[in-house]
Amino acid sequence: MYLAEHQKLGALRAIKQIPRKKADATPVLSEALLLKNLKHPGIPIVFDLEEDEKNIYVIEEYIAxxxxxxxxxxxxxxxxxxxIQIGIQLCxxxxxxxxxxxxxxLYLDMKPEHIFLCAGQVRLVDFGIAAYLDGKRSAYPSYGTKEFSAPEQWTSDQPGVWTDIFGAGRILSFLSEYASLPISRGLGRIIQRAxxxxMKKRYVTAEAMKQELVLLEQQKIFKRKLRTEEHLLKKIAVCGSGIRSGTTxxxxxxxxFFxxxxxxxxxxxxxxxxxxxKIRRMRRRIVEKDGFLYSGHFCGATGLTDERHIESAFDFEIADYGCQVEDTAQIAYADVIILLLGARDWEKEEAWSAIERYRYCEGLVLVCNYGDEKTAREYAKRAGRRVYCFPLDADAFCVxxxxxxxxxxxLQKERW
Known part of the structure; x- marks a missing residue:
């Protein structure tokens, strides 16, 4: 496999080189020919097939x-x-x-390694055992990955659309193991049915499964709207009491987290x-789309973003000012001002000065860094207000x- 750049378009391409004499060349070619006829944002594009005397080359879309x-x-x-969003896109x-x-x-090989997240878009890759439902059973006695494949893929029963539905359900079950809270009964019921x-008790079609996921998502959106009368972009300014206070x-x-x-x-x-x-240069698996950088749950504006769409597209803007606020009037626009306080002995004098400078800012929240609860209590006593203690943290991107x-x-105490 090679990574190449289209000279005229400047776009990246993935190129599979298949020796003509290689035993597994036929399945790879079959997959390429199958994909060449499919056009969907969730499926990789095969642009072309080229060949020379020794090799066949499959030119595909590069999945970032x-x-x-x-x-x-x-x-x-x-x-x-x-x-839920991943489930809807899979459906x-x-x-x-x-x-x-x-x-x-039929896709027939649903598993986490074959599903990619690219700037919020689910992409399904590796169609190596995909097959058209023509009423004929595959010559292989078993196929797929047992942990995620349906029972009929390992028996004499005929696979069908219900087989892929089982795979999608297993993906949701896999993700639920990493859920931040126990999943709702509604999502649990969808997974159980899928x-x-x-086979007869599963969803008859992927459309039927999608409809239930969409309904569940709408119910959650409705409940959220009940908590918020009007959608307004909440602007948060993060400032530091001194150099290297950890605002970034x-x-x-x-x-x-958000x-x-x-x-x-x-x-x-x-x-x-x-x-x-530095994030763009050093961090692996960065995706750039519509003026934003994405990596895991992180989303950063590059400055090329259309500002007109931000108000409706986001709930929170987090502006990192470091320690470069010369006048608090500079951040008067913010709904919330988070002042990050250094907790080391040589940082305390700067922290006291910063507390006094920001004291009368509306929406001020004081946060002591490095998990130093003793210093946080010291600051709180002297400032006469609550000071939160941010835990000692190795990886900012990991939630x-x-x-x-x-x-x-x-969020609860500040009523955001």
Whole structure:
């Protein structure tokens, strides 16, 4: 497999090189010919087939993103909203495949390694054992990955659209193991029905499964709207009491938490640290789309974003000012101002000065860094107000249990 760049378009392409004498060349070619006739945003594009005397070359779309397996491992917690959205997109792909004429196309190999997340879009890859439902059983006695494949794939029973539905249900079950909270009864019922051993008890079509997922998502949106009379973009300014007080780390962590919880947020760099450029350069599996950088749950604005769409597309803007606020009037626009306080002995004098400087700002929230509860209590006593203690944290992008607990407490007590 090679990564190449189209010289005229400047677009990346993946190229599979298949030696003509190789034993498994035929299945790879069959997959390429099958994909060449499929056009769906959730399915990779095969652009062309080329050949020379020794090799056959399959030129495919380069999929930039991470597999569902990697996504689950990198993020210790996943919101139910995210699980539902993934389920809906999987069903959309299956609806397209099962709607092929003259016969439905069965995918038959649903598993986390074959599902990629690319800037919010689910992409299904590896159609190596996909087959048209023509009434004939595959010559192989068993196929697929046993953990995620339907029982009929390992017996003499005929596979069908219900087989892929079972696979989609198993994917949702897999994701639910990483859910930030126990999944709702509604989602549990959908998973249970999709993964019934008895084929007749499963959803008849992927469309029927999608309808129930969409209904569940709408119910959750409705409940959320009841809590919020009007959608307004809440703007959060994160400021530091001194150099290296951790505003970028905190801002990324808050952004990742919000998005994991289903509260749409983006990070905006409001200082000259060049953090976004460094993230783009150093972090693997970065996806750039519509003026934003995506990595796991992180979403950062690059400055190329259409500002007109931000108000409706996001719930929170997190602006990282570092320690570069010369006048608090500079951040008067913010609904919330988070002042991050250093907790080390040599940082305390700066922290006291910052508390006094920001004291009369509306929406001020004081946060002591490094998990130093003793210093947080010291600041709170002297300031005469609550000071939160951000836990000691190694990876800003990872949403772990300690940060989930911290941020949920913050949201509840500050009534965001």
């Amino acid at each position: 993103g991470e597999s569902l397996e990697a996504f689950a491992l990198h993020q210790s917690k996943i919101s139910e909203k995210k699980i 959309d792909i299956l609806i397209y495949l099962h709607g092929q004429k003259p016969s439905p196309l 993964t019934q051993t008895d 780390h905190f801002s990324i962590a808050l952004n990742s 998005n994991e919880e289903g509260l749409r947020s983006f990070y905006r760099e409001a200082n000259d640290s060049g953090a976004l450029w 772990d249990a300690a940060k989930i607990s911290f941020f949920r407490t913050l």
